[in-house]
Amino acid sequence: MSAVITQWVLPILVGAATGILSGFGVGGGTLLLVYLTTFAGVDQHLAQGINLLYFLPAALTALPAHWKNGYIRRDALLPAILAGLLLSGAAAWLATGLDTGLLRRCFGGFLVILGLYELFGPAPGKKEGN
Amino acid sequence: MKREPLKFSISGALAGVANGLFGGGGGSILVPLLTRLCRLDQRTAFATSVAVILPLCVLSAAIYLFRGKLELMAALPYLIGGLIGGILAGKLFKGVRIAWLRRLFALLLLYGGVRCLL
Numbered sequence A: 001m002s003a004v005i006t007q008w009v010l011p012i013l014v015g016a017a018t019g020i021l022s023g024f025g026v027g028g029g030t031l032l033l034v035y036l037t038t039f040a041g042v043d044q045h046l047a048q049g050i051n052l053l054y055f056l057p058a059a060l061t062a063l064p065a066h067w068k069n070g071y072i073r074r075d076a077l078l079p080a081i082l083a084g085l086l087l088s089g090a091a092a093w094l095a096t097g098l099d100t101g102l103l104r105r106c107f108g109g110f111l112v113i114l115g116l117y118e119l120f121g122p123a124p125g126k127k128e129g130n
Numbered sequence B: 001m002k003r004e005p006l007k008f009s010i011s012g013a014l015a016g017v018a019n020g021l022f023g024g025g026g027g028s029i030l031v032p033l034l035t036r037l038c039r040l041d042q043r044t045a046f047a048t049s050v051a052v053i054l055p056l057c058v059l060s061a062a063i064y065l066f067r068g069k070l071e072l073m074a075a076l077p078y079l080i081g082g083l084i085g086g087i088l089a090g091k092l093f094k095g096v097r098i099a100w101l102r103r104l105f106a107l108l109l110l111y112g113g114v115r116c117l118l
Helices: A002-024 A028-039 A044-068 A074-095 A100-120 B004-022 B026-036 B042-066 B072-095 B098-117
Strands: none
Touching (some): A002 B098, A028 A044, A028 B026, A044 B042, A044 B072, A074 B042, B026 B042
């Protein structure tokens, strides 16, 4: 019974909670990574792979509403996606060849920089009712 | 006006590096770039980042899988959760207050980052 909870119930609940944030674009994926690597004890590479896959259903179900509500800047998509694919492909290839410990340290540094920036960085962009 | 595609490309490229290297965090880089460099309003930047990151995840996930770093069964429960969360996100997005979400998010990042570094 407890195996069902740790292997299914908890992952589904955590995935749903971070999935809401992912669908908002607020960094749910980063949070899921933190959960997987620091709480669930999942290996860094596997955690990153899980996170990549998990984003697909979260994004696919959130996007139709965003599109319909007019929140997607359409002319950004093509240039950003093309450049992004090029770099993400190369980076994924590099990451899957890196030592787990090294990757984990780099990831930790990345999180600290992101967190400090979110807390103390300049307030983002134009003011908008949120 | 002509420089906009270049700015979008730079933003997408940097998000791509994080996406491939760390398997996530692309949106956390992309949103500030979209608001500051590309001058989108916040809500548009958040939603647009989701649309940009999606294809990057497909490619990166395929590479992780191909290179033997990903087990589909281990990912399955998180996929189910993500599906539920995504549906809720689409419905709730209009009304959510993003400012306090970001603060909570930042604290969790710092916690995770320090845990990974120690």
